[in-house]
Amino acid sequence: MISALRLCGQFVVIVALFAAVAAFADWPIYRQTPRGTGIVTLSFVHGADRRADCRRLTPEEIAKLPPNMRRVQDCPRGRRPIYIELDVGDQISYRASLPPTGIAGDGPSRVYQRFVLPAGQYDVVVRMRDTARTEGFDYEREERIALRPDQMIVIDFRSEPPGFVIQ
Amino acid sequence: MIAPIRAIIRRGFEWIERPFERLFGPALNPLAQLGALGFFFFWIVAVSGVYLFIFFDTGIERAYESVERISTIYWYHAGVMRSFHRYASDLLVVMVVVHLLREFAYDHYRGVRWFSWLTGLPIIWLLYGSGITGYWLVWDKLAHFVAITTSELLDWLPIFGEPIARNFISTGTLTSRFFTLMVFMHVAVPLFLLFIMWVHILRISRPKVNPPRMLAALSLVALLGVALWKPALSQEHADLTKAPVEVGLDWFYLPLYPFTNSWGRGAVWAFLGTFSLMIGLMPWLPPLRRAKAAEVDLAHCNGCARCAEDCPYEAIRMVPRTDGMPFPTQAQVNPSLCVTCGICVGACPSSTPFRRSMELRTGIDLPDFQLQLLRERVVAAATPLQESPRVLTLACEHGGGTRYTVGTITLPCVAMAPPSLTDFILSRNLADGVVVAGCAESACYHRLGVTWTKQRFNRTRDPYLRSRVPRERTAMIWTSALETRRFEQEIANFRNRVAALPAMAARHSAPATIAVSATTDRQVQPGEKVDP
Numbered sequence: 001m002i003s004a005l006r007l008c009g010q011f012v013v014i015v016a017l018f019a020a021v022a023a024f025a026d027w028p029i030y031r032q033t034p035r036g037t038g039i040v041t042l043s044f045v046h047g048a049d050r051r052a053d054c055r056r057l058t059p060e061e062i063a064k065l066p067p068n069m070r071r072v073q074d075c076p077r078g079r080r081p082i083y084i085e086l087d088v089g090d091q092i093s094y095r096a097s098l099p100p101t102g103i104a105g106d107g108p109s110r111v112y113q114r115f116v117l118p119a120g121q122y123d124v125v126v127r128m129r130d131t132a133r134t135e136g137f138d139y140e141r142e143e144r145i146a147l148r149p150d151q152m153i154v155i156d157f158r159s160e161p162p163g164f165v166i167q
Numbered sequence: 168m169i170a171p172i173r174a175i176i177r178r179g180f181e182w183i184e185r186p187f188e189r190l191f192g193p194a195l196n197p198l199a200q201l202g203a204l205g206f207f208f209f210w211i212v213a214v215s216g217v218y219l220f221i222f223f224d225t226g227i228e229r230a231y232e233s234v235e236r237i238s239t240i241y242w243y244h245a246g247v248m249r250s251f252h253r254y255a256s257d258l259l260v261v262m263v264v265v266h267l268l269r270e271f272a273y274d275h276y277r278g279v280r281w282f283s284w285l286t287g288l289p290i291i292w293l294l295y296g297s298g299i300t301g302y303w304l305v306w307d308k309l310a311h312f313v314a315i316t317t318s319e320l321l322d323w324l325p326i327f328g329e330p331i332a333r334n335f336i337s338t339g340t341l342t343s344r345f346f347t348l349m350v351f352m353h354v355a356v357p358l359f360l361l362f363i364m365w366v367h368i369l370r371i372s373r374p375k376v377n378p379p380r381m382l383a384a385l386s387l388v389a390l391l392g393v394a395l396w397k398p399a400l401s402q403e404h405a406d407l408t409k410a411p412v413e414v415g416l417d418w419f420y421l422p423l424y425p426f427t428n429s430w431g432r433g434a435v436w437a438f439l440g441t442f443s444l445m446i447g448l449m450p451w452l453p454p455l456r457r458a459k460a461a462e463v464d465l466a467h468c469n470g471c472a473r474c475a476e477d478c479p480y481e482a483i484r485m486v487p488r489t490d491g492m493p494f495p496t497q498a499q500v501n502p503s504l505c506v507t508c509g510i511c512v513g514a515c516p517s518s519t520p521f522r523r524s525m526e527l528r529t530g531i532d533l534p535d536f537q538l539q540l541l542r543e544r545v546v547a548a549a550t551p552l553q554e555s556p557r558v559l560t561l562a563c564e565h566g567g568g569t570r571y572t573v574g575t576i577t578l579p580c581v582a583m584a585p586p587s588l589t590d591f592i593l594s595r596n597l598a599d600g601v602v603v604a605g606c607a608e609s610a611c612y613h614r615l616g617v618t619w620t621k622q623r624f625n626r627t628r629d630p631y632l633r634s635r636v637p638r639e640r641t642a643m644i645w646t647s648a649l650e651t652r653r654f655e656q657e658i659a660n661f662r663n664r665v666a667a668l669p670a671m672a673a674r675h676s677a678p679a680t681i682a683v684s685a686t687t688d689r690q691v692q693p694g695e696k697v698d699p
Contacts, residue, residue: 007385009190014197014389020252021257022393026402026415032312032428041336045329059222101328148246152410153234154337167337 199609250394281450474511509583567646568604
C-alpha cells in the first residue's frame with residue numbers, strides 16, 4: 001500500500017514537471033514589435049562599379065611581368081562602395097555608404113535593415129549611387145505605401161531590369 | 168568569487184534534492200539520473216523523429232500541410248509521436264541545464280573531470296542547433312520567426328556574402344530545396360550530437376546512460392499523458408508577406424531570440440561567446456589542487472584487478488607483469504586521471520590493518536595518506552574515547568560527517584576504508600561501534616564510493632566485510648555536507664542502539680602500538696590469507 005502510494009507520488013511529481021515543460025514550450029506568447037506597427041525592410045545585394053577602369057599596359061610593363069602572367073590590360077578588382085538613401089515619410093531617414101564585401105573588396109555591397117513603423121501611409125523615397133559620380137543618383141524610386149499592422153514591406157534592388165522593387 | 172556562487176547553488180540543490188530522495192529513493196532520484204535521463208530523452212527524440220519522417224514532406228507548401236496531417240488525421244499515433252518529439256527535446260534541454268548546474272554546484276568539473284565538462288560545451292551548441300533546425304521544418308509562423316532571427320544572427324557574422332535572411336522576407340526567394348537541406352541538417356546535427364555525447368562519457372567509468380527501468384517507465388507514461396493533454400501543434404502557416412511578430416515561443420530552445428531585438432545581434436553573440444569561454448575555462452578557475460596520485464607497490468600486488476574494477480575514473484588499468492612475479496598482470500595508475508579518492512586502496516585485498524609487518528604496506532596506496540597513516544589515525548581517534556558507548560566514525564570529507572569531530576577519521580571517500588578496518592576496530596576493541604558516514608546516497612562525490620561501500624558491507628562485492636563482524640555495531644549514514652542535523656540525529660540513534668547491546672567481548676586487546684610485531688615486510692602470495 002505504501003509503495004503504491006509512493007509510486008503515485010513519484011508519478012504525480014514527474015507529470016507535474018513534464019506538464020510545466022510542455023506549458024513553457026509555447027507560452028508565454030512573445031511579441032517582437034508593438035501592436036499596430038509594421039516592418040519596412042531595406043535589403044539588397046548589389047555590386048557597384050569597379051574602382052577604376054581597365055588600363056592598357058605599356059609594352060615595358062608587360063615585359064616586366066613573368067612570362068606566364070603577361071596580360072594586355074590591368075583591371076583593378078576592387079569595387080566602389082554604394083551610397084544609399086532611404087526616406088520613409090518623416091519617420092526614417094537612412095543614409096549609408098555600403099562597402100564592398102570580400103577580402104579584396106571585390107564582392108557586392110549588401111544591406112539588411114529593418115525599420116519598425118506605426119501602420120499608416122508613407123511616402124517612400126529610395127536612392128542609390130553605385131558609380132564614380134559624386135552628385136545625384138544612379139537609381140531612384142518614389143512610391144506611396146500603405147503599411148498595415150504586422151505587414152512586412154521589402155525594398156529590394158533587382159539587376160534585371162535594374163531598379164528598386166517595393167513589395 | 169566562483170566558490171560562493173557554487174555554495175549558493177549547491178544549497179539550492181540540497182534543498183530540492185533531499186525531498187526528491189525521500190520520495191523516489193536514492194536509486195530513482197531523478198536529480199541523480201540527469202545524465203541518464205538526458206540519454207533517455209535523446210533516444211525518445213531520435214525514435215519519434217524517425218517515425219515522423221515517414222509522414223513529413225519537404226516543400227514550402229507540403230511541409231506545413233504534412234505536419235498538419237500528422238496532428239489532425241493521424242493524431243492518435245503520429246500526433247502523439249510529434250508531442251513526444253517536441254516535449255522530449257525540451258526535457259533534454261532541461262536535463263542538460265540542470266545537469267550542468269548540478270555538476271558545477273558539487274564541484275564535479277575540475278581536476279580530471281575537466282574533459283567531461285569541456286565536452287559538454289559542444290553538446291549544448293549541437294543540442295540547440297538540432298532544436299532550431301527542427302523548428303524550421305514545420306514552416307509555421309514560429310518557423311518563419313526562427314528562420315528570420317537565426318539568419319539575421321548568422322548574417323551579423325562576416326561569413327556569408329549575401330544576407331541569408333533575405334530568403335525569408337519575400338515570396339519567390341525560397342525553394343523547396345531549402346527544406347531538403349534543413350532535413351539533412353536536422354539529421355546530421357543530432358548524429359554529431361550523439362557522437363559528442365559518447366565522447367563526453369568516454370573517461371567515465373560505468374557511466375549511467377540508461378535510467379532505472381521504473382523511472383524510465385514513469386517518464387514514458389507521464390510523457391504520453393502530457394502528449395494527450397497538450398498535443399504539440401503548429402502555429403499559423405508561414406506568410407512571407409507578414410512579419411511573424413507574435414509567436415508562441417519555445418522558451419527552452421529560443422530564450423535568447425527576444426534579446427536579438429532588445430540587445431542587438433552583436434550583444435547576443437557576445438553573450439554566447441562569453442558564456443562558452445567561461446564554461447571552457449571554468450575547470451581551471453582555479454584549478455583543483457590534487458594530492459599525489461595513487462601508487463602501486465608491486466611487492467604487494469597480485470594483479471587481482473579489484474582496484475581497476477572499482478576506480479570511478481578509469482585511472483587504473485591492468486598491464487602485463489613486469490617484476491617476474493607469477494601473476495599475469497599488475498595494476499598501473501594513470502596519474503593524470505587519478506583524483507586520489509582512495510577507493511582503490513579500499514578495494515585492494517592487501518589493504519588490511521591486521522597485517523603484522525614493520526610497516527603496513529598494501530598493493531596500491533595514496534602517497535599522502537597511506538593505509539598505515541589511516542590505521543594510526545583510527546587508533547589515535549579511539550584512544551581518547553571514554554564515554555560509553557565508544558563510537559568511531561569513518562567520514563567522507565564531502566559528506567555530513569566531517570563536522571562531527573568526536574572520534575572521527577576523515578577520508579577522501581568512505582570507500583577508501585577497507586571493510587577489514589571496521590573488523591579491526593571492533594575486534595581490537597578500539598570502539599563499541601563503527602559508523603561509516605558518506606555523502607548523500609544520490610550525490611556521491613566520487614560517484615561510486617557509496618555503492619561500493621554498501622556492496623562490500625552487504626558482502627556482494629569484494630573485499631567483503633567478514634561475517635564475524637557484528638552488524639548491529641556498524642551503521643552507514645549517508646548525508647550531504649549540509650545535513651549536519653540529520654547526521655547528528657542518526658549518530659545519536661546509533662549510539663543508543665549500541666548502548667543497549669551487551670558489552671562486547673574483544674577477541675584481541677587494544678594495541679599498545681601500531682607496529683605490533685617486527686616481522687619483515689614480504690610479498691603477498693597467491694591465495695594468501697592476511698587476516699589474523
